[in-house]
Amino acid sequence: MMHRSEKIWLILSFGMIIGFMLITGYQTFALELGPPSYGERIDPQKVDETAPFDNPGIKKIGEKEYEVVMTLQVFSFTPNEIEVPAGSTVHFTLTSKDVVHGFQVAETNLNAMVVPGYVQKITQKFDKPGEYLVLCNEYCGAGHQMMSTTITVK
Amino acid sequence: METVIKQSGKTQVFKDKANKVMGISLEDAKLTKSYLSVAFLAILLGGILGLLQGLNRAGMLELPAWLNYYQVLTAHGLLLVVVLSAFFTIGYFYAGLSHTLGGLLPKVRKMAWIGFWMKVFGFVLAVIPILMNEASVMYTFYPPMAASPVFYIGLVFIVLGVWMCAFGSFINVASWRKKNPGQHIPILSFFATGVFVLLFFGSIPVAIEVFTIIPWAFGWVETINVMVARTLFWAFGHTLVNIWYLTAVSAWYVIVPKVIGGRRWNDLLTRIVVIALVIMNITGGFHHQIIDPGISEPVKYMHVFMSLAIGFPSLMTAYAMFAVFERTARKKGGRGLVGWYKKLPWGDVRFLAPFIAMAAFIPAGAGGIVQSTNQLNQVVHNTMWIVGHFHLTLGMSVVMTFFGLSYWLIPYVSKRVLTPQINKLGVIQTIIWTLGMIIMSGAMHWVGLLGSPRRTSYSTYFDNATALSWDPYLFFLAIGGTLLMIGVLMQVYAVFYLMFFAPKGNTEFPIAEVEEDEAPTPRWTERWGLWVVCMIVLVGMAYVIPLVDFIVNAPPGSPPYKTW
Numbered sequence: 200m201m202h203r204s205e206k207i208w209l210i211l212s213f214g215m216i217i218g219f220m221l222i223t224g225y226q227t228f229a230l231e232l233g234p235p236s237y238g239e240r241i242d243p244q245k246v247d248e249t250a251p252f253d254n255p256g257i258k259k260i261g262e263k264e265y266e267v268v269m270t271l272q273v274f275s276f277t278p279n280e281i282e283v284p285a286g287s288t289v290h291f292t293l294t295s296k297d298v299v300h301g302f303q304v305a306e307t308n309l310n311a312m313v314v315p316g317y318v319q320k321i322t323q324k325f326d327k328p329g330e331y332l333v334l335c336n337e338y339c340g341a342g343h344q345m346m347s348t349t350i351t352v353k
Numbered sequence: 354m355e356t357v358i359k360q361s362g363k364t365q366v367f368k369d370k371a372n373k374v375m376g377i378s379l380e381d382a383k384l385t386k387s388y389l390s391v392a393f394l395a396i397l398l399g400g401i402l403g404l405l406q407g408l409n410r411a412g413m414l415e416l417p418a419w420l421n422y423y424q425v426l427t428a429h430g431l432l433l434v435v436v437l438s439a440f441f442t443i444g445y446f447y448a449g450l451s452h453t454l455g456g457l458l459p460k461v462r463k464m465a466w467i468g469f470w471m472k473v474f475g476f477v478l479a480v481i482p483i484l485m486n487e488a489s490v491m492y493t494f495y496p497p498m499a500a501s502p503v504f505y506i507g508l509v510f511i512v513l514g515v516w517m518c519a520f521g522s523f524i525n526v527a528s529w530r531k532k533n534p535g536q537h538i539p540i541l542s543f544f545a546t547g548v549f550v551l552l553f554f555g556s557i558p559v560a561i562e563v564f565t566i567i568p569w570a571f572g573w574v575e576t577i578n579v580m581v582a583r584t585l586f587w588a589f590g591h592t593l594v595n596i597w598y599l600t601a602v603s604a605w606y607v608i609v610p611k612v613i614g615g616r617r618w619n620d621l622l623t624r625i626v627v628i629a630l631v632i633m634n635i636t637g638g639f640h641h642q643i644i645d646p647g648i649s650e651p652v653k654y655m656h657v658f659m660s661l662a663i664g665f666p667s668l669m670t671a672y673a674m675f676a677v678f679e680r681t682a683r684k685k686g687g688r689g690l691v692g693w694y695k696k697l698p699w700g701d702v703r704f705l706a707p708f709i710a711m712a713a714f715i716p717a718g719a720g721g722i723v724q725s726t727n728q729l730n731q732v733v734h735n736t737m738w739i740v741g742h743f744h745l746t747l748g749m750s751v752v753m754t755f756f757g758l759s760y761w762l763i764p765y766v767s768k769r770v771l772t773p774q775i776n777k778l779g780v781i782q783t784i785i786w787t788l789g790m791i792i793m794s795g796a797m798h799w800v801g802l803l804g805s806p807r808r809t810s811y812s813t814y815f816d817n818a819t820a821l822s823w824d825p826y827l828f829f830l831a832i833g834g835t836l837l838m839i840g841v842l843m844q845v846y847a848v849f850y851l852m853f854f855a856p857k858g859n860t861e862f863p864i865a866e867v868e869e870d871e872a873p874t875p876r877w878t879e880r881w882g883l884w885v886v887c888m889i890v891l892v893g894m895a896y897v898i899p900l901v902d903f904i905v906n907a908p909p910g911s912p913p914y915k916t917w
Binding site: 209220238244314319336345 | 642644662736809916
C-alpha cells in the first residue's frame with residue numbers, strides 16, 4: 200500500500216519531529232533554557248501587602264547581577280525605567296495586580312505571561328548597551344498600547 | 354418523506370442514484386445555501402473590519418472612540434474564526450452528508466435548522482455588547498477581564514447550535530450504517546464524522562469555562578480561577594482552528610483529485626489521517642500556554658510532544674497530495690521530473706485556489722512546528738508573528754480552500770453552473786488574495802520577530818526608537834489588507850452571483866474514486882467508539898495533571914475587571 204518513497208518521507212518526517220524533541224529536551228533540561236514556568240501562588244488582591252511585591256524595585260545581588268521585583272497593572276510597570284551596566288544578569292520576579300499581562304522586552308528573548316494569582320520569574324543577561332523597550336504583549340484593556348517602559352543598559 | 358426513509362436497502366440505492374443524477378433535494382439545498390450565505394456575509398463584514406485594523410496598525414487611520422481598535426478586533430476574530438468557519442464547514446459537510454448518504458433525514462434537517470438559528474441568535478447576542486463597548490475582550494475573553502454577561506450567553510447559544518449540528522450528523526451517519534451493514538462510511542461523510550466529533554468534544558471545555566464565567570460576570574460569584582479558565586479555553590481554541598483545517602483537508606483528499614480528473618489517495622491512509630487528527634487534536638492547544646506560570650517544565654515538555662505529533666498526519670497529507678497531482682498529470686501525458694505540473698488545470702479556480710491553499714500550508718505548518726517548540730515559542734509568543742501564522746493557516750490554507758469549494762458547491766446547491774467569466778474572476782481573485790496574504794502575513798512574521806506585539810493598536814510607545822523601526826513593516830499590513838479587501842468583494846460577488854443569477858443547470862458534486870487496483874480498506878477504521886476513547890484517554894493524559902494542580906493548589910481567585 201505504501202510506496203518506497205512514501206516510507207522514506209514518513210521516516211524523515213518522524214525523525215524530524217523526534218529531532219525537534221531531543222534538541223528541545225536537551226535545551227530545556229540540560230542547558231536550563233526552558234520557558235518561564237515559575238509557579239508560586241499569591242493573593243492577586245493583596246499584592247501590595249505581600250513580600251517581595253510590597254517593595255518593588257531593583258536590587259543588586261552580586262557582581263553584575265540584579266534582581267528586579269516588578270508588578271504589572273493597567274497600564275504600567277512598577278518600577279519603570281530600569282538602569283543596569285552592560286554585561287549584567289537580571290532576574291525578574293513578576294506578578295499582576297489585576298488582569299493577565301505579558302512581559303516582553305524587544306530584541307531579547309524575554310517573554311513571559313504574567314497571570315494574577317501567580318508569581319512568574321525570568322532571567323536575561325544584557326550584553327549590548329542600549330535602551331530596551333519593555334512592553335505588555337497581552338491585550339489588557341483600553342490603554343494596552345501605552346503599557347511600556349524601558350531598560351537602559353550602559 | 355418519512356416513508357421513503359423507512360424503505361429497504363434497495364430503495365436506498367435507488368435514492369442514492371437519483372440523488373447523483375438529479376442533484377441535491379431542494380430542502381437540503383436550502384439548508385446549505387443559508388449556511389453559506391451567512392458564512393460569506395461574515396467574511397464581508399469581517400474583511401471590512403480587518404482592513405480597518407490593517408490601516409490603523411500602519412498608522413494611517415485613527416479609529417473613532419465609538420468604534421475603537423479593540424472592538425473591531427474582537428468582532429473581526431469572532432466573525433472570521435467562529436462564524437465564517439463554522440457556517441461554511443457545516444454548510445459544506447451537510448451538503449456532503451446529503452449527497453453521499455442519500456439525503457438528510459427530516460429529523461436531522463430540522464436539527465440543523467434549529468442549530469442554525471441558535472448560532473445566529475447567539476451571535477447577535479454576542480455582537481450587541483461588542484458594539485456597545487461592553488465586551489472588548491477578544492475571541493479569547495481571558496478572565497479576569499469580564500464582559501457583559503450577555504456576551505457569554507451568546508457564546509452558549511453558539512456552542513449549543515454547533516452541538517445540534519454535530520448530533521444531527523451522528524444520527525444521519527448512524528442511520529446510514531444501520532441500512533448499509535458491513536460498508537464503509539463514504540469518505541466525505543467519514544471526514545464529516547471526524548469534524549463533528551471534534552466540534553463536540555472540543556467545545557466541551559469552553560462550555561464548562563463559560564458556565565463558570567456567567568455567574569461570576571453577573572456578580573453572583575465573587576472570584577474566578579484564572580488559570581483553569583485559560584486552560585479550558587485553549588483546549589477548545591486550538592482545536593477549533595484545527596477543525597477548520599481538517600475541513601480543508603477533506604477537500605484536498607476527496608474533491609481536488611476529482612476536479613483535476615484523477616483518483617484519490619489510498620483510502621486506508623486517508624482514513625488513518627482523519628483518525629490521527631481526531632485523536633490528537635484537542636491536546637495540541639496547550640502550546641498556547643508554554644510561557645504561562647504555574648505549569649512545570651516536564652508537563653510543558655510533554656505538551657510540546659503532543660503538539661508536534663499533530664504535524665505527522667499533516668506531513669502524510671503533504672506527500673499524498675503531491676503524489677496524487679503527479680500521478681494524475683503523468684496519466685495525462687506529463688513528463689519529466691517536475692515538467693508534469695504543466696498538465697494540471699491551472700486555469701480552473703476549483704483547482705488553483707485549493708492548490709495555493711495547500712502550498713501555503715508548507716510554510717504555515719513549518720511555522721507552526723517552530724512556534725509550538727518551547728524556547729522558540731518564547732521568542733514569538735504574542736508577537737505579530739503569531740498573527741502572521743494564523744493568517745497563513747486560516748486565511749490562506751483554510752479560507753482559500755473554502756473559496757475554491759464555493760465555485761462548485763454553490764452552483765451545486767442552487768442548481769446553476771459556473772460560467773467561464775466567474776471562473777476567470779475566481780482565478781484573478783485567487784491571485785489577488787495570494788498576493789495580499791503573502792505581503793501581509795510575511796510582514797507580520799518579520800515584524801513579530803523584531804518584537805512588535807499582537808492585539809495592540811498603533812503605538813510608537815512614546816516615540817521609542819525600537820517601536821518606530823517597526824513602522825515600515827507595519828505599512829505592508831495596509832497594502833496587504835487593501836488587496837485582501839478587494840479579494841473579499843470579488844469573492845462575495847461571485848458567491849451571490851452563483852447562488853442567484855448564474856445560468857441554470859446541473860453541477861456535479863465532485864468526489865474522486867479510489868484507484869482501481871486498491872486493496873479493500875480494513876473494517877477497523879470504522880471503530881469510532883474506539884477512536885473517541887483514545888481521544889479521551891489522551892486528553893486525560895494531557896489535562897488531568899495541570900487542571901488538578903490549578904484547582905487543588907489554587908491561589909485566591911480574581912474579581913471581574915472592565916479595563917476598557
